[in-house]
Amino acid sequence: MPVKKVATIWMNGRLVKWDDARLHVLSHVVHYGSSWFEGIRCYETAKGSALFRLDKHVHRLFDSAKIYRTAIPYTEQQIMDAIVETIRANRLRACYVRPVVYRGYGDVGVNPLNCPVEVAIAVWEWGAYLGPEALREGIDVMVSTWNRPAPNTFPAMAKAGGNYLLSQLMKVEAVQAGFSEALALDVHGYLSEGTGENLFLVKEGEIYTPPISGSLLPGITRRSVLQIAEDAGYRVKETPIPREMAYIADELFFTGTAAEVTPVRSVDGIPVGSGKPGPVTLDLQKRFFDIVKDAKDPHQWLSFVYSD
Numbered sequence: 001m002p003v004k005k006v007a008t009i010w011m012n013g014r015l016v017k018w019d020d021a022r023l024h025v026l027s028h029v030v031h032y033g034s035s036w037f038e039g040i041r042c043y044e045t046a047k048g049s050a051l052f053r054l055d056k057h058v059h060r061l062f063d064s065a066k067i068y069r070t071a072i073p074y075t076e077q078q079i080m081d082a083i084v085e086t087i088r089a090n091r092l093r094a095c096y097v098r099p100v101v102y103r104g105y106g107d108v109g110v111n112p113l114n115c116p117v118e119v120a121i122a123v124w125e126w127g128a129y130l131g132p133e134a135l136r137e138g139i140d141v142m143v144s145t146w147n148r149p150a151p152n153t154f155p156a157m158a159k160a161g162g163n164y165l166l167s168q169l170m171k172v173e174a175v176q177a178g179f180s181e182a183l184a185l186d187v188h189g190y191l192s193e194g195t196g197e198n199l200f201l202v203k204e205g206e207i208y209t210p211p212i213s214g215s216l217l218p219g220i221t222r223r224s225v226l227q228i229a230e231d232a233g234y235r236v237k238e239t240p241i242p243r244e245m246a247y248i249a250d251e252l253f254f255t256g257t258a259a260e261v262t263p264v265r266s267v268d269g270i271p272v273g274s275g276k277p278g279p280v281t282l283d284l285q286k287r288f289f290d291i292v293k294d295a296k297d298p299h300q301w302l303s304f305v306y307s308d
Contacts (some may be wrong), residue, residue: 003124006090010082010121012073015089021120028103028115032160035102036064042087042123042305044094049087050302052292053096053126054080058099058222064158070117074103079119080303086121086307096126096258102161114144129258130168132178135285138198138265138277139180139254140263140306141194143243148215150187156215167195181254183246183267188216197224197254197262204281207236214240221255221288227299228287236281250292251278253285261285262293 003189009021029035032137038057042049063074072079075206079290083097099121106115129133129153146169149156166184174182174195183199193199193216207229212218229236246252250273252264261284263277272278290296 003126006092006124006251008086008089009056009123010119012118012120013082014042015086017238021122023118024105026108027080027105028107028112028190029161032110032112033160033165034059034068034070034112034115034284035100035161036068036070037098037100037159037161040097041301042082042095042097043292044303045293047295047304049294049305050295051083051087051305053224053301054083054303056223057257058083058254060159060220061099062102063132064160065117067155067158068102068112069162070101070112072119073117075118079121081122082121084089084303084305086123087170090123092123092125094125095123096147100161107265112170116193117208126258128260129256130262134180135260135263136277138263138272141181141183141264142174142177142179142268142271143246144173144182144184146170146173146182146184148184148186148192148209149235151213157212157218157224159217170194178294181264186210189243190214191243192216193245194254194259196254197259199241200255200289201241202212202251202278203245203249203254205235205280207234207280208241209236210237210241210243211238216217219256221257221260224301225255225284225288228284228291231298232287244247246272249273251281253277253281261288 008015035066038061103112103115104118129159170182192214198219248266254262
């Protein structure tokens with residue numbers, strides 16, 4: 001989905017024109033993938049524009065950088081304030097927010113420590129990640145031939161730019177094979193996650209999701225859906241899930257900031273359940289959208305952007 005240009009981007013403490021938001025070709029991030037980022041949604045709710053779980057996203061950004069021994073030259077509150085400032089400056093009511101921390105121009109060797117740490121925040125209008133029909137009808141996915149990395153290789157808990165080279169391989173493979181998304185296995189052959197989404201499975205009324213130890217990113221939307229499911233009285237198990245469960249599941253769905261709550265209607269050409277979004281998926285999807293669209297927010301997950 002193309003990015004719609006807006007007026008300004010926040011870079012290193014100030015707003016600059018969209019076309020002036022540049023970095024040097026010898027920046028460390030260009031050569032070694034040394035960046036850490038977040039995807040955050042600002043929704044136009046029934047009570048005004050609001051960011052979903054802003055504090056958790058920004059905290060995870062700092063955690064990701066910390067894993068890579070990178071000190072962000074701002075506080076979490078300063079980054080949250082800058083995100084709000086950037087949305088207001090571009091007069092957006094609903095948008096996608098991309099804060100990114102990266103190593104800039106300095107040494108060109110692998111050692112990043114002498115390269116400056118820079119921060120940028122971009123916002124733009126963005127609809128449903130996989131298309132509005134995906135939320136209604138579900139998507140077709142394949143199990144990728146690429147696996148998620150083993151523990152103690154790439155740190156899966158860090159939302160790092162370099163980690164997404166694997167996601168690109170998975171996504172391209174899936175798209176070229178005629179699928180909307182890919183589903184990865186972990187190093188032990190258990191279900192892990194999608195290219196940018198966490199996975200949930202429903203079998204006989206119970207909800208299953210892979211554990212954090214399954215080489216997956218601990219998603220903010222994943223955590224939210226776990227809470228929503230618990231509030232609704234569902235029984236949820238975080239447990240290793242064998243591949244074949246995907247073929248005999250009653251329901252499957254992805255969660256993520258971009259994907260929101262997206263049903264999966266088939267895996268490797270095998271229909272999931274009836275081949276249509278199931279009742280548990282649709283119930284959780286509705287409860288999620290009740291929060292982010294209708295502002296029915298019992299956990300105070302929304303941060304409002306404008307005072308009006």
